[in-house]
Amino acid sequence: MSRILAIANQKGGVGKTTTAVNLATALAATKQRVLLVDLDPQGNATTGLSVPKPAHAAGGAYGVLMDGTPIGQAVCRTKVPGLDILPASAHLSGAEIELVSIENREKKLKNALSAPGAYAYVLIDCPPSLGLITLNALVAAQGVLVPLQCEFYALEGLSQLTRTIDRVARSLNPGLAIEGVILTMYDRRNRLSAQVARDVARHFGPRLYQTIIPRNVRLSEAPSFGLPAIVYDMACPGAQAYIRLAKEMLRRERDI
Amino acid sequence: MSRILAIANQKGGVGKTTTAVNLATALAATKQRVLLVDLDPQGNATTGLSVPKPAHAAGGAYGVLMDGTPIGQAVCRTKVPGLDILPASAHLSGAEIELVSIENREKKLKNALSAPGAYAYVLIDCPPSLGLITLNALVAAQGVLVPLQCEFYALEGLSQLTRTIDRVARSLNPGLAIEGVILTMYDRRNRLSAQVARDVARHFGPRLYQTIIPRNVRLSEAPSFGLPAIVYDMACPGAQAYIRLAKEMLRRERDI
Ligand SMILES: Nc1ncnc2c1ncn2[C@@H]1O[C@H](COP(=O)(O)OP(=O)(O)OP(=O)(O)O)[C@@H](O)[C@H]1O
Ligand SMILES: Nc1ncnc2c1ncn2[C@@H]1O[C@H](COP(=O)(O)OP(=O)(O)OP(=O)(O)O)[C@@H](O)[C@H]1O
Ligand SMILES: [Mg+2]
Ligand SMILES: [Mg+2]
Numbered sequence: 275m276s277r278i279l280a281i282a283n284q285k286g287g288v289g290k291t292t293t294a295v296n297l298a299t300a301l302a303a304t305k306q307r308v309l310l311v312d313l314d315p316q317g318n319a320t321t322g323l324s325v326p327k328p329a330h331a332a333g334g335a336y337g338v339l340m341d342g343t344p345i346g347q348a349v350c351r352t353k354v355p356g357l358d359i360l361p362a363s364a365h366l367s368g369a370e371i372e373l374v375s376i377e378n379r380e381k382k383l384k385n386a387l388s389a390p391g392a393y394a395y396v397l398i399d400c401p402p403s404l405g406l407i408t409l410n411a412l413v414a415a416q417g418v419l420v421p422l423q424c425e426f427y428a429l430e431g432l433s434q435l436t437r438t439i440d441r442v443a444r445s446l447n448p449g450l451a452i453e454g455v456i457l458t459m460y461d462r463r464n465r466l467s468a469q470v471a472r473d474v475a476r477h478f479g480p481r482l483y484q485t486i487i488p489r490n491v492r493l494s495e496a497p498s499f500g501l502p503a504i505v506y507d508m509a510c511p512g513a514q515a516y517i518r519l520a521k522e523m524l525r526r527e528r529d530i
Numbered sequence: 531m532s533r534i535l536a537i538a539n540q541k542g543g544v545g546k547t548t549t550a551v552n553l554a555t556a557l558a559a560t561k562q563r564v565l566l567v568d569l570d571p572q573g574n575a576t577t578g579l580s581v582p583k584p585a586h587a588a589g590g591a592y593g594v595l596m597d598g599t600p601i602g603q604a605v606c607r608t609k610v611p612g613l614d615i616l617p618a619s620a621h622l623s624g625a626e627i628e629l630v631s632i633e634n635r636e637k638k639l640k641n642a643l644s645a646p647g648a649y650a651y652v653l654i655d656c657p658p659s660l661g662l663i664t665l666n667a668l669v670a671a672q673g674v675l676v677p678l679q680c681e682f683y684a685l686e687g688l689s690q691l692t693r694t695i696d697r698v699a700r701s702l703n704p705g706l707a708i709e710g711v712i713l714t715m716y717d718r719r720n721r722l723s724a725q726v727a728r729d730v731a732r733h734f735g736p737r738l739y740q741t742i743i744p745r746n747v748r749l750s751e752a753p754s755f756g757l758p759a760i761v762y763d764m765a766c767p768g769a770q771a772y773i774r775l776a777k778e779m780l781r782r783e784r785d786i
Pocket of ligand 2: 285286425544546657714716743749750768
């Protein structure tokens with residue numbers, strides 16, 4: 275059985291895609307097979323891994339959600355050994371509206387992922403909203419990874435996100451819970467980062483990963499080369515942090 | 531007649547709200563009356579101006595879009611003289627789905643703003659998506675301000691945004707066009723910023739504002755005090771840049 279995790283936060287630009295691409299790469303490096311599902315109409319994770327966006331609607335994530343395309347037919351290999359991707363396309367922005375009047379509209383991804391694949395991990399990169407696409411990810415997932423930028427505005431949306439996760443756990447997906455909160459873009463020189471980190475630690479306790487992702491320009495350069503930072507510059511502080519995060523995640527799962 | 535501008539970009543975290551709050555404040559400082567419409571369910575602009583979020587759905591932007599609440603009954607004064615706000619609430623995240631089956635679903639905001647108010651400018655802060663809420667802003671507006679973060683992923687969504695604006699201009703709102711593109715979070719130390727700025731200048735030409743907003747931690751600290759940066763620390767580089775941007779906008783409008 276695959277371990278399915280949604281990477282979600284409706285606040286924009288907090289590091290969801292950067293976390294999805296680099297964590298998936300770090301997990302694949304431990305010889306586990308990983309599938310990255312890109313549900314964002316912008317398709318940043320798809321580009322960040324040098325995979326072409328599907329030209330036809332039926333290819334990629336839109337086809338799987340809306341046309342019932344079997345996932346096995348839509349996934350692509352990436353340059354990273356052991357890491358496959360279900361690529362996104364702009365067609366997905368129509369899915370938010372098209373899904374509204376469809377039966378089982380929030381279970382489309384769950385049903386598509388139900389055929390046991392050969393993946394140890396499935397990571398789902400979500401768009402910055404709490405609409406039907408993110409809802410599909412929350413219904414399909416067993417846990418939610420929440421990247422949290424160390425900024426004031428990013429704290430504000432947390433209670434709406436936790437309320438949504440609780441609601442999904444009560445009705446559509448019993449057992450869904452926050453797997454962990456990841457502090458991102460932490461800047462040692464800026465006291466706001468330390469203040470946000472203290473607030474989050476008080477609120478989430480052990481669900482806050484000890485690994486903190488620092489602000490590191492190499493993380494934002496890597497996508498322009500179509501590579502995860504772990505491949506583009508393995509020694510940089512950002513890549514090293516994502517490798518530590520993968521180790522911390524695996525350690526926590528073993529200890530359960 | 532008010533000048534109505536939508537501040538839109540589906541890429542998350544690019545500085546839409548920071549631009550909305552600080553540009554609105556800078557314009558109000560020139561003795562023009564300004565209305566800021568907060569259409570983001572997270573309500574960051576509402577918090578950034580120390581305005582309480584409406585407790586009931588009928589108050590604020592949700593009431594205006596869904597219940598026909600007259601705008602005059604829902605707007606609030608802010609601490610900034612001459613600047614009012616139509617506050618947002620979490621109810622708005624339901625509006626994305628509820629609007630789908632309603633007649634004239636994309637004209638709700640346009641109709642609400644049609645009664646000539648006493649405002650010289652109306653600035654609309656949009657959520658990070660191209661759904662029905664952002665569509666309402668694009669139909670109500672005469673022009674679109676596009677904040678663009680100087681990062682690789684932010685460039686990727688631009689063609690989808692310009693296609694959407696063109697489509698709205700052809701069918702729902704003739705005359706809609708990009709008023710201007712604003713480079714945000716520009717970091718002199720990082721060559722990616724200069725590279726993005728060159729690409730954007732080549733693509734948008736004169737529609738790119740000459741004023742560039744630098745990365746400046748005071749801009750991200752100000753919201754935790756419930757103040758625009760222009761009020762929190764007028765002399766900081768970020769606030770000065772937004773004051774220059776307001777001047778450049780006013781100069782361009784005079785010259786037309
Ligand atoms: N730790 C970091 N240090 C520096 N830059 C970062 C870091 N993490 C992400 N970035 C950059 O910040 C921007 C936002 O990150 P990213 O796109 O991963 O966020 P997101 O949450 O996926 O955004 P969206 O809400 O639009 O999907 C990107 O340009 C990315 O390259
Ligand atoms: N020029 C800047 N320098 C430093 N920080 C900035 C700057 N502009 C914005 N920020 C900070 O970056 C984060 C993202 O900005 P903001 O929230 O305004 O973007 P947004 O596009 O409105 O995001 P969303 O897509 O979630 O609505 C915020 O924490 C903000 O305080
Ligand atoms: Mg993303
Ligand atoms: Mg915003």
